Amino acid sequence: MSQPKYKRVADEITQRINDGVYAPKTILPDQKSLAKEFGVSRLTVKKALDGLERAGLIYKQSGLGTVVLGTIPIKSEQDAVADCFTGLQKQLGKENVTSKIIKFNVQFPDEELQKYLDIKANEPVYEIIRLRVYKGQPYVLEHTFMPIKLIPNLSEKILEDSIYTYIHKKLKLKFGGAYRKIKAVKADKYDIEYLEAKKDDPLLELEQIVWLNNGQTFEYSRSRNRYDTRNYVVLDTNNF
Amino acid sequence: MSQPKYKRVADEITQRINDGVYAPKTILPDQKSLAKEFGVSRLTVKKALDGLERAGLIYKQSGLGTVVLGTIPIKSEQDAVADCFTGLQKQLGKENVTSKIIKFNVQFPDEELQKYLDIKANEPVYEIIRLRVYKGQPYVLEHTFMPIKLIPNLSEKILEDSIYTYIHKKLKLKFGGAYRKIKAVKADKYDIEYLEAKKDDPLLELEQIVWLNNGQTFEYSRSRNRYDTRNYVVLDTNNF
DNA sequence: CAGTGGTCTAGACCACCAC
């Protein structure tokens, strides 16, 4: 009811690919047939397939048809998708993830942070350092800044659970987008202490700016993990 | 003539944003007006805006309008976009990039490579190691494998110029998509020798599988750069 | 309430591919 038709069509086709009804390297039924089968217009089928193509499940070619792509051989469990946000709890299972609060305070932003969060010097921000623990192992060390005016009443209790759940469910704010930068960095004393990294180990850092659907920036953060525990992946599908 | 209308509309709107005609944080004219102005249907305008939204220039909200987003404060010149392929020459300027061939030979693939490239043990592959040099500085060390049957007649001359130009222009093959994995790694002897990395410096590695528009895999590669010279970025726009 | 963007349709023409 609430889901748009193209989404339901996409989900059904995804299901069939996963079930092997549409096998890898074979050609899908053409858009007109699918439209007829699902009782929708061809444009709606096309929209569904556009999404699946961006997600890397299929490849469309004019004049030929739509091909089911196979599974990707370098894909591993350590991979985190870089261009599609999912909280750690959702990604790895709520029961596998705990959080340890290392720092939680309030301060005025320095010049850099004012620029990053697009706020004035007199608008206070939270500074949060959290260690995310996965199945008992230190996993990601997060250093986060958020403007207080956008995210009121944050508490340690919320930080121990999920910030994003609080923002979405309680504050009813909607996520708009994020700019993420992935870099390799040297371990500092925090990484060595909390992530149990060795002195000369490389670390993978994700620096990001996140904004709400109204365009207001609500987070600047840097997250680090050990080089041997987590990678980031992206899918490049040549479509506009 | 050859460009679709939605692309021309998107380009024109992009131009206006860059020129400041549509300033950051202001609301764009509504889709109906734009459709009228450009002499196209509203759906065509929407398609153009969808693309600009995925590219991070604007944000649309039903019931409100379309907002122009500002420039991103953490964006820097070291950033390479991770989910949209552009060759190094195109990205940094043909005149700034040269290539040094370190290894170029032919071999049978081992089991892992057979899996990665989806080929049999008796189908030979090229092994290519190239150092890409940017403005005289060692920049990226590429280790590439390609099946010979897909990319015939490769030569050192082509490698010194651009493999992708050869594939596109001469072989008339079209790029389909890529799965990319970004990780932090320790420097090995090649990195120290060619990238002039220090012994304990971290390196950023991009491991990727690339396929053609017919679904055939034509490249498996690992590219490394020094941690202080290049980062990867992605844009997460919450849209299907 | 009026105005916005989101979705959806039926029908049309085109470029491209394989035969």
Add this chain to the structure above:
DNA sequence: TGGTGGTCTAGACCACTGC
């Protein structure tokens, strides 16, 4: 030459926003 997906239109209804 027939079939594929890509593009485009005009018109319609919906959910959501702000007033």
